[in-house]
Amino acid sequence: MKFDTNSKGPYAFICFNSDDKNDREYGPRCAQLAVEKLNGESMVNGILLPDNKKLYVKEALKRTDREAERLRETIKYKSSKKRCNLYVKGFPETMTEDELRNLFSQYGEIESLKMHPPNEPKKLYAFVCFKKPDEASSAKESLTINDKTLTINHYEIKEIRELQNEAQQDKLAFQQFRQMHSQNAKWTDLAN
Numbered sequence: 001m002k003f004d005t006n007s008k009g010p011y012a013f014i015c016f017n018s019d020d021k022n023d024r025e026y027g028p029r030c031a032q033l034a035v036e037k038l039n040g041e042s043m044v045n046g047i048l049l050p051d052n053k054k055l056y057v058k059e060a061l062k063r064t065d066r067e068a069e070r071l072r073e074t075i076k077y078k079s080s081k082k083r084c085n086l087y088v089k090g091f092p093e094t095m096t097e098d099e100l101r102n103l104f105s106q107y108g109e110i111e112s113l114k115m116h117p118p119n120e121p122k123k124l125y126a127f128v129c130f131k132k133p134d135e136a137s138s139a140k141e142s143l144t145i146n147d148k149t150l151t152i153n154h155y156e157i158k159e160i161r162e163l164q165n166e167a168q169q170d171k172l173a174f175q176q177f178r179q180m181h182s183q184n185a186k187w188t189d190l191a192n
Contacts, residue, residue, distance in 0.1 A: 001013070001014050001015070009053075013060055014031075014034070015027065016030035016031055016034075031059060034057055035057050035058060035059065038055050038057040039055060039056065039057040039058065040054050040055065040056075041054060041055050042054045042055075078155075081129060081155070082154060082155060082156070083133035083136060083137075083154060084111070084129055084130045084131065084132065084133050084135075084136050085127060085128070085129040085130075085136070085154065085155035086127070086128045086129070086130070086136050086139065086140060086152050086153065086154060086155060087125065087126075087127060087152070087153045087154070087155050087156075088100075088125060088126045088127070088128055088150055088151070088152050089124070089125045089126075089150065089151040089152075090145075090148065090149070090150040090151045091123070091126070091145055091150060092145065093121075093122045093123060093124075094121075095123065097113060097115050097126075100113060100115065100126055100128070101113050103143070103145070104128050104130075104139055104143070106139075107130070107135050107136075107138045107139035107142075107143070108130050108131065108132055108134075108135025108136075108138070108139070109130065109131040109132070109135070110128060110129065110130055110131070111129045111130060111131050112127075112128075112129045113126060113127070113128050113129070114126060114127050127155060129155075136154070139152065140152045140153075140154070
């Protein structure tokens with residue numbers, strides 16, 4: 001067993017070994033049981049973990065594999081929230097987070113709301129996440145402030161948005177290349 005701490009808190013590596021050197025099933029079986037029984041638990045042996053934390057118990061992975069798994073889980077979570085999460089622009093710069101929350105809460109229960117940039121008096125945009133996708137759609141379709149329509153779009157995952165922008169830039173560059181070369185071909189035909 002190895003205990004350590006990093007910026008996210010304490011962690012441990014635990015290796016299960018059998019006294020019987022020929023029993024190669026004991027370690028993997030115990031590790032799998034620990035993952036099944038303890039992962040996501042907030043209480044261990046009757047003791048509640050502090051700050052509503054939950055145990056994260058998984059097989060030990062290489063750093064690169066852990067980062068890839070974390071990215072997959074993040075994308076999976078963001079995809080599940082995609083239809084509930086709105087990107088909002090065009091509200092008055094002086095509007096507070098509470099005022100924006102009151103405005104959007106008319107359409108349903110809000111899971112989270114964040115204005116950006118944080119800790120600055122001038123707010124340029126916000127993310128509003130509803131509990132249900134239909135509530136987000138209702139807000140998106142009908143919300144106005146002082147008869148001014150807000151810019152409201154469903155949130156898109158950054159990585160996917162970057163891929164879409166890259167594909168769009170490639171398409172535009174190809175069209176420009178094709179147009180430039182088709183004009184050169186016309187001049188060549190005329191010269192001949």
